[in-house]
Amino acid sequence: MAEPTGLRTDLDERRWARVALTVLAEPGTRAIHRLVARHGPVRVYRMALDGEIPDESARESVEARLRKIDPRRAADDAMAVAERLGARLVTPEDDEWPLSLSALERLALPGGNRRVDRETAPPLCVWVRGDWPLAEAFERSVAIVGARAATQYGEHVATNLAHGLALREWTIVSGGAFGIDAAAHRGALAAGGLTVAVLACGIERAYPAAHSAMFDRIVETGLVISEWPPGAEPYRPRFLIRNRVIAAATRGTVLVEASARSGATQTMRRAIALGRPAMVVPGPVTSAMSVGCHEMLREYESTRVVTGVAHVLEEVGTIGDLAPVARGAERSRDQLDDQAAFLLEAFPRRGVTGVDELSARAALDVRTTLRKLSLLETLGFVVRRSGGYALAPSKGRSREAPP
DSSP states (O other), X not given: OOSOOTTSOHHHHHHHHHHHHHHHSOTTOHHHHHHHHHHOHHHHHHHHHTTOOSSHHHHHHHHHHHTTOOHHHHHHHHHHHHHXXXXXXXXXXXXXXXXXXXXXXXXXXXXXXXXXXXXXXXXXXXXXXXXXXXHHHHHTEEEEEOOSSOOHHHHHHHHXXXXXXXXXXXXXXXXXXXXXXXXXXXXXXXXXXXXXXXXXXXXXXXXXXXXXXXXXXXXXXXXXEESSOTTOOOXXXXXXXXXXXXXXXXXXXXXXXXXXXXXXXXXXXXXXXXXXXXXXXXXXTTOGGGHHHHHHHHHOTTOEXXXXXXXXXXXXXXGGGOOOOOOOOOOGGGGOOHHHHHHHHHXXXXXXXXXXXXXXXXXXXXXXXXXHHHHHHHTTSEEEETTEEEEOHHHHHHOOOOO
């Protein structure tokens, strides 16, 4: 496939140009995205070839790649590999493009001075393996992210959350990495649910290689996606660039475990900056793998503690998904009003006590004392004896000790 010409349809030219631009400029580059939004991908591609990109930094990056890469051949190769894989290219012109990604146009990270924190524009295109329409997969989706060096506790929680959400027909989105990511994907797969792995390299690569079988299973029932063309290497900065897509495409992000400098906390910061629900699973205060989680809770008021599926659904779902308030087992004494409860506490553990003494002990007048004694007798807390009242044997033995 050669450089775009009038021999192709306009749509073909636009798709080809988007691939070529992704080859020439790292995904997320704001200057390129703005030019494409204004002039269209075909014209911007020609501007790139002619050295006419106005932004100096973007222009220098493009020129550096042009010295080593033939974008025409690279785009052709990427499309050929995708065709052999049975993968497809999805662009903003397609019906299945997730509109949620447009939120990245306004993503601004406070204090972000690194390139990965500044260059957070929406993808120019996305490569997809799997049959589900992309927008449909993300419509009811939750990201579950966390540490690669996860503990058994973290993997257990991530698996259970993903499994429970998938059973309720929520898509589980993560990055395919070791630890929490893999636990989330596998939890969704075990439930027969939909899961999406968002890669930081070409979709023909299983990275990490040990997850090759897992990625194959995901492709069968869900999606594996990447904004980098086939052949792209998994460079370290690309994982942080990728994280903005996970945060923007989903309805909310759950952080299960994270060390103090975990990349998963960067996904959370992007979710928070986008105004998406940001949920944190607390862990042991002695665990290094929960330090990042606890710091997120301390630093951002908008973060919410979640401990199960019901809590997550309350944050991302509808009114019908409200989580029940956690309560202890209801006891019979919960039925008592304050005066009756205080009178019951005034009883000695053993023996019979007269009405006057009980009245004085509970600081209640005699008339009120008699009314509350009648209630306590009806409920089985006390029994009437010659000379007064006594605790009922079973109720008395089960009475809680004072704090």
